[in-house]
Amino acid sequence: MAFENLADRLQETFKKIRGKGKVSEADVKQMTREVRLALLEADVNFKVVKDFINRIKERAVGQEVLKSLTPGQQVIKVVQEELTELMGGEQSKLRMSAKPPTVVMLVGLQGAGKTTTTGKLANYIRKQQNKKPLLAACDVYRPAAIKQLQTLGGQLDMPVFSMGDDASPVDIAKQAVAKAKEDHNDIVFIDTAGRLHVDDALMEELENIKEATQPDEIILVVDAMTGQDAVNVAESFNDRLGLTGVIMTKLDGDTRGGAALSVKAVTGTPIKFAGMGEKLDALEPFHPERMASRILGMGDVLTLIEKAQATVDEEKAKEMEKKMRTMSFTFDDFLEQLSQVRSMGPLDELLGMMPGANKIKGMKNLKIDEKQISHIEAIIRSMTPAEKTDPDIINASRKKRIANGSGTSIQEVNRLLKQFKDMKKMMKQMMGMTKGKKKKNPFNLPFM
């Protein structure tokens, strides 16, 4: 699939400009194009994308890039921050009426998952906010919709109010609220029939239900797989009913879920919950920052960047870079780098956060042996300062001492020495390669 390579594609663009101290306008144009395509492929509405890209441009042009980070990552950070902000904060509570019962109305297109979500939401609120819900079956159109809600009510051991499918949905809703008062149910969930937002008669029916029951919450249930049309749907429902919240369903699928962004952008109402499975407890608070990563098709890059920022000492990084350039890189420096990487967290966890890491062949099942790294550290620590600075002096008897001191074998010491030699050789090549091209050539730490 095309979009599987998306994060990599972004990375590819970013790679071209990495190492620059400043992001030029042309760079930004190239990057925003990739971001634009990424968002469009994730089904974010094209108008929403346009606005979004303009904001990114403003923030990215000329922005000083953090010392230790590549500009590419800085841009990802900007994109992600903006996305998260646009998506709003976490808001997984329902507005409760001061005078019970609280009335919650669920609306949406056919097949979005309203009935299932009604059951899940009632279950969640009962658990989290200790409420006593009543479910109202107002979908009189779809065959067996009432039966579906009754079955869910049975599974949840929750009362379901219905008047068959001959009654008017407005009457059912009104009477359900009255019934809740009578039975001391402090919250009523009104399941309405799925309808097209362009179906005037049925939209009017919703307005009438709203009028009759004065709901505290009107929640639009949106299928996370919805495409460009999400904007029209959300806009119409919002215009006619004044939505108070949104629930995204089927987020346990593999859709990128750009509809979330579109819906949020046009309605301005918070996305409160996400449907994560077919079971009745599969409803979770909506996490904007996770959604941002998902839409971009990336791993948790932000966390990775934050970890890097928190652990990598700016000055040390600069010093290291200079050492690499002047080829005075020693085992001490190597140890330093190693500990910096390790302080960011377990290595396989770090790898997991890297976008595209699981796409690399064999990487998926790769278990990084933390023990091996401890061995390397032990070997280096068993060296004398002279040996660390000039490994060439390490002869057979020194090797034997180091192996004994670190509790490893001579073979392991040999392997590390060879690796270190190769590494220096590689650095030399890289430095030589870029020498003639540009005056400045900042070297990035190998793990970045």
Added chain:
Amino acid sequence: MSFFKKLKYKITGQTDTVTNKFKDGLAKTRHSMAARVNNLVKRYRKVDEDFFEELEEILISADVGVNTVLELVEKLKDEARTRNIKETEQLKDVIIEVLSNMLTEDEKDAAIAIQNDGLTVILVVGVNGVGKTTTIGKMAYKFKEEGKSVLLAAGDTFRAGAIEQLEVWGERAGVEVVKHNEGSDPAAVIYDAIMAAKSRGVDILICDTAGRLQNKVNLMKELEKVKRVISREVPGAPHEVLLVLDATTGQNAMTQAKIFGEATDVSGIVLTKLDGTAKGGIVLAIRHELDLPVKLVGLGEGIHDLQPFDSDTFVYGLFSEMFQSENGEDHAEENN
């Protein structure tokens, strides 16, 4: 004769009701697509990069998908170059031609494969909430009208109320439903239905299945099992595996088509809910990338609202309005 006129000429042989139903269903799609292309052509007049960029946007807004759109626009640019088209007005016809060709390239038979003698088994699959059960109800009615004997298998044993929903549709269409209890093994229901179909000598058995997201490996395995049972009991069956897609779905529809295709060897697509404002443009991409034909389209909630898909009518429906201003006859037709 312009490509569009040819297209129109080609489909005038069809009954008006079919064409009109299509046009009604696509009304909103047509409005925005055609109106926007028209507007674009008027504003630009000269074919240039900006023009193509905006055209890209219009197509993307119809859920056609970035890759397909980029390819399409590339093709248009080539055509414009080779035919030396400078005016956007002239390009209008080329746009329709290229789109239409994309839908009709190596056209496969879009008709449902009904066996001349013996039992025809149709398996209906798809993600949750796309309209599988409703589509089956409409299909059953359609076949019944054509004089076939039909049996339905209530293979969605998972979702609450799914069996009852199919039963209501069975009643409406006047066909029987084979069912087990909720929560039972769907493969067992299908097996029983096949036995019943054989002993009763029905023409067509339509098997409903529970909606499932394509990334649920176990559920996809279950579907493979259902299909295996069908193939084992009826040689050559299922004769059709129809994937139901919701027209409002975006790019994920491609993944759905791909993964359901791999698991169950999908033979055709039913595109539902095309009566909303969704454009169903992903059909173009699916046709283009996976070579899966659309066989039926759902245009409403009524039992009659299922139509055979016809790519010419689809394209004609999308763009008919675009040409009305330059042709009085078209205009009169629009007012019907």
